[in-house]
Amino acid sequence: MLEFQNVSLSVGRKEVLQNISFSLVPGEIVAILGESGAGKSSIFRLLLGEWKPTLGSIKLDEIVLEKLSLENLQKYRRQIGVVFQDFRLLAKKTVFENIAFALEVCGEESKISKKVPELLKLVGLSQQKDQFPDSLSGGEKQRVAIARALVHTPKILIADEATGNLDPKNSREIAELFSRLHKDQGLTIVFASHDPTLVMRTNPRIIRLEKGRILFDEKNCPPERAFAGLL
Numbered sequence: 001m002l003e004f005q006n007v008s009l010s011v012g013r014k015e016v017l018q019n020i021s022f023s024l025v026p027g028e029i030v031a032i033l034g035e036s037g038a039g040k041s042s043i044f045r046l047l048l049g050e051w052k053p054t055l056g057s058i059k060l061d062e063i064v065l066e067k068l069s070l071e072n073l074q075k076y077r078r079q080i081g082v083v084f085q086d087f088r089l090l091a092k093k094t095v096f097e098n099i100a101f102a103l104e105v106c107g108e109e110s111k112i113s114k115k116v117p118e119l120l121k122l123v124g125l126s127q128q129k130d131q132f133p134d135s136l137s138g139g140e141k142q143r144v145a146i147a148r149a150l151v152h153t154p155k156i157l158i159a160d161e162a163t164g165n166l167d168p169k170n171s172r173e174i175a176e177l178f179s180r181l182h183k184d185q186g187l188t189i190v191f192a193s194h195d196p197t198l199v200m201r202t203n204p205r206i207i208r209l210e211k212g213r214i215l216f217d218e219k220n221c222p223p224e225r226a227f228a229g230l231l
Contacts, residue, residue, distance in 0.1 A: 002047075020214060024156075029204040030207060047190075081154050138165055199227075
């Protein structure tokens with residue numbers, strides 16, 4: 001279970017998050033929504049251990065994030081898969097090599113021959129394994145990034161505006177992939193998005209932020225309520 005317990009965060013003199021509390025059980029899919037500056041990306045940076053809360057605590061199972069040493073923080077981060085809006089692929093490596101690289105840097109080369117083809121099949125890119133990122137569509141690039149994020153079999157996948165650079169067709173494909181990962185593999189997914197397509201097709205629990213606070217936290221939230229004032 002992931003828990004944010006009365007978390008506040010100040011960056012310089014600015015209070016970014018104010019007394020945030022929520023918990024995620026394994027297998028949930030959750031969308032964190034809000035205007036730019038509401039605190040969505042700050043929650044992700046806290047979850048990755050890039051920042052520590054000014055007040056409160058963050059726990060994943062028995063791990064207390066703010067108490068981790070640098071060495072243990074690196075081990076913890078392997079339990080979190082991360083997908084970004086801008087893909088962050090290595091231009092001079094093929095699709096296969098981009099995914100394999102995440103294993104290489106952790107000294108797990110022995111897993112490459114089995115794990116990478118499995119992930120390519122999962123995201124529907126087996127035929128593109130020898131292509132370079134420049135030859136891929138935006139949706140294909142994001143699917144490579146998702147495969148790379150899954151390489152360590154994470155407990156949680158987090159995605160920050162994963163469809164922000166995609167057209168509607170590719171947005172639908174990524175939404176369908178998230179839904180499949182959630183339903184078929186029981187993967188816990190937390191994403192921030194301004195994309196109604198992603199939200200409507202995944203039917204997540206909605207945590208709506210406003211000025212660093214939780215405005216509401218609801219399951220089966222109608223899209224018009226989830227995105228009120230955002231579109």
